[in-house]
Amino acid sequence: MIDFVLQKRLYGGGLNFLGKRPDLIICDDVENGQRIQSKKYREDIYKQFESAVLKLPARKGDYSVLVVGTTLHEECLLLRLENRYNAKSYNFPLVLDFGPKIDGLSPANIDGYDLDSVLLDDSSLDKKEVLMEFLQNKSAFFAEFQNTPTHSKDAILGDFATYENLPEKIDAVFMGIDPALGKDKGDFFAIACVFFCKAQMRYFASVRAYKEKPDKMIGIVLETYSHAHKICPFIKVGIEVVAFQAFFKDQLKKRALELGLSFFRPIELKNTAHKEMRIDSLAPLLADRSLVIEQFSHELVSELETYPKGAHDDCLDALEFAMRLARTRQMVDYRQIKARVKTRFGKPKKGFRL
Template sequence: MLFSKDELNAFLEQSQTKYQDEGYSKADITKLTRRDFGIWLDDLKTDLKEQILSNSLLDPKGKKDRVLKAEFDFEYFARTYFPHYFSIDGACALHKDLSATFEKISSSKSGDKYAYAAPRGHAKTTYCSQLFPLWCICFNKKKFIVEISDSVELVEACLEAIKTELEDNANLKMDFPNVCGISKNWKIGEFISKNGVKLKAFGSGKRLRGIKYGVYRPDLAILDDLENDTNVRSKEQRDKLEAWLDEAVLNLGSVDGSLDVLYIGTILHTDSVLARKLKLKFWNAKKYQSIIEYPKRMDLWEEWSNIYKNVSRDASDEYYIRRKSLMDEGSVVLWQEALNILKLMQKRAENLKSFNKEQQNDPRSETQIFTKESLHFYKELPKIDYFVMYIDPAGEKKKSDYTAITVLGVDKKEAKIYIAESIVAVMKTKKTIKEIIRLHQVYKCRVLAIETNGGQEFFRGWIRDKAFDLGVKLPLKGVNNVANKGLRIEELEVPIDDGEILFHKSQTLLISQLLEYPEAKNDDAPDSLAGAYSLTKLAKNRARRRL
């Protein structure tokens, strides 16, 4: 990668400010900044050429064996011909998984979609936007590759790096003479290799409909950091970008379904487009974090952090060296050789919010109420004294089309409440009624309640009628919620923090909606949980009255 997004933004801002101060018009500033960008690219390419030329030459006698192995082994290809990108040793799960994905893409005739959330500084762009396209070019694995990023200049730089390899990499020239060298179409942001593979760069949100290379439609789309910190804040912008991705990008390919889409980036917002795609199984999604497992002795790290921030770095280093084995115990990081636990904890101490977002793919809003650390889990339900059920049906006046059903189990002796069921789904009326009756037959709830806001009173009658027909006694009551929904959900903070409410790890939708609240697209599951939690108090009072 010739430069980072931060370096690009700094360059563009400096160039634009310079011409603004000199009184140029907006149109002229755009042209002049573009000219400066081209000059800057040339300088960076010169630096890359020097790195390439410093590589040792491969033995010509081993050409045949190298090419045969490199065709099906991406990691071997990358490390053999581009050692200048591998100055840091060590295994990284992200790189291994990406290599496996590249090999899967290259061996399959049918297209697929892949979404990866990767931390900053883990060579995701180098792998996905430079080395993978080079592999596709050298072995004609793809015919028309498009690279798309939030800033078109970022992917233009990736294409320039690829071109530099094809022009100046002696080992590549020796083993792939029919591929290397300059062709007739060889410009910034677009080129065609000597063996006829086209690459083109685009900025996110740009017009893509109908793009072709002769008779070919794109067969590989690489999406690298589609969002930025500014536009990701707006739900309108997030919705607009997702619509563009779904409608324009995913329809770039041929009707035969051969288009592969590789979407990689960092999660900048809990409801970012990347975050949305990671929830969809058909995107073959994976999320990576720099710290996979935190150290056991976080109390020592808190003391270290205080020294690092308030005394000096030298003092914090001395503290760490004395207790290294204790402080390292239990920690697992994604790429030990690049970012060990000390370096990562330094980043964490410097800016926790930025660290969670950039390194952990866990962006946290300043308004976030529920955190992963506050959740408590159970593996199996213990002996439960009684269950309650709360139903929040979809309705015409509700923004969501989802029906949410929560079943809670109460252990009076331990004063714990277990979330036995959290169901959030689009369900027609008949299916909803069947599900409610089924759950009651399983859990024999002491009380059931259904939200009757928005004209849903009739629904309660239907449930009772069906239960009566089946001979099921249903202690069902209607609830007309007049309290603010946000306040109802926020009242869960204390019982969740205190471990009174326990979750099961299978309840992923409920957990994600809680962690993303109040900025989540939907909050049906937390709202239903709040309703069910209030029922546990009601059921407890009923039991007391019977006594």
Template structure:
């Protein structure tokens, strides 16, 4: 009886046979997938009229578990399909999904006892169960003419078919769209169901455009369906949550929330409260940044595509001369009487080098200080279309001013050629009795530059990265126009300097002998 009921009730099938995958109650997203699935049943396969549907889901909400694991297993044990094709951005992704299906069919004791699935073929990219083939492919693959026995693909599932880096390239987006339109949509037949599930990574991504197509039945789900009404209390909570001077800030913020829970949750509604409640999601919004949150959890990458950084919202500090200040330069945090001596900041620098010459990129050196709590201060950003020789001279001049704990430069391509000239300049200055002991580290960037720079947004939004207003119009213009600015050299250098400051050696405060002035820094 249970076996018969599960044939027409995929939700019950998942609960009965896969309890370890279904620990939480199903969300509206999952029930939507079940309803769409049921609409394709009740017809002989060769008489079926194929359907297209697309679902945009938040990251981490079990869309793949339902769409490319549990429902394909339902297909094979009840013999509802002839040839299933699973497509992901990379072959390892789709092969991994196939392995999960194979593992359940081989190891799920209850499933095997009830259905006795007959596995007749296993390869790294294909399994055949009950004379139904399931095969894994990556996007961009040549799929023309693929068949299993007399079937062309009867069900095609594209699950997370877009690469996070490639989707940022207009050329790669166009290439993927052409492949989908010209290749994938033509490999099926009149009975073929095409299901596209994923997260919208760009406003012009393949999934974003499929969601608009009239021949696809589409729906978009968001982790936060409506935000809480009382923004004032949430801003006060965020200030406590982001206070790096409080070692128990997470507990402090939670206590504030519990004290004001009813008011702070008024109007809030989330998609899957059993998995992630509103408080969990607000913590993610704060720690991961608005850009990542709205893209990965809200399927809204447009939220920051036009402008990621707004200098008007930055937190700033100013340098004030004080003849009475003998303890060194000070930084005063806004809204706080706590003062931090500039001499107690550990300073880091980074050179984003360039070839020099009119019309070329700027060479840029960013200087960042870190206090004992982890707040970061952008002390200086030097940018100039300078020759490599001038760049090397400048970094030693800046070291004489700031006394860097660690200084980095990019080891990729041409920049690696600077290592020897830097060492020569170090020896020349040592002989001349000038500051020479610049601690150098070559850095090899492995992540996409735009993504690295975008990671600063979280630090800025949380008030953990403060700026001097004297950094220059060119730098702030690059901030304002990113990611569409003609140049982003200052931001590139800043991100690298920030990375050094967050991961580099943090030793003792600088000795008093290195202090050069009695100035006062006030932030606002």
């Protein structure tokens, strides 16, 4: 590792050493992992790098400064150097592809996961062991092995809690759908299910992200709806309708009717406010724990921890759609209906159900 103090002594802050200046400088793990959380420390490191290291090489000939290390923070030296006009950046993540169905993966179902869909930089490693490390501590995994640090405390939506299992009694389900064009595009097709528990006055969000063609996503959406219907009979569905998405909604509704899902009637959601304002509105609900996140909604958790600097926000969009429906909910109290039926018609006959 380059010692900045030693460099200053050897080169006198830029003077030559034995009549020569270096044409190759290699810096390895410059930053301290324990101190990287300090903004002053990060600024000091960058200033020292500019003043002590970048002033060392000869300017008349070719020279190279190679900086190697782990990206420990979003404002670490390596990521700041990416933006320099004369720098080239190379990233070597351990996991090149987690597979198309990483959302929902947990230690309980990992044995059934398609490990062949996982692509590692080093094929000799045990894929299951790597995925278990990912599930154990995702923030550390992304920082150490993927070179994509996440610091949720610094993120707008980073203050959130997670859950593993839903409460026994769910009183309503709100589905938000954010369609995308499919594999060839960069966006995810996201489906958010928000489960409302009246006893706890809390929302439990589970979000899945896909990169599939719209025609295949129709089946996935309806399967998600059917699964949610088994948990609670009251389901409200909202879908964004912009450009092709309106056509997708019509095809989705048509397919639902063909399958006998006559109560599947998605509500068109048109966005009048800026996306940032809509997504930012989730922050108070997350902070006061009115809204909690399923711990195995991996893409959503990643977006929460990196927003607004993350590469994607599709899961956040779908979650905001679902919560928009929840805020304007009209729920059916099935117990109250049953009580009224008894009062009006007497005790229900055998075989009568509500």
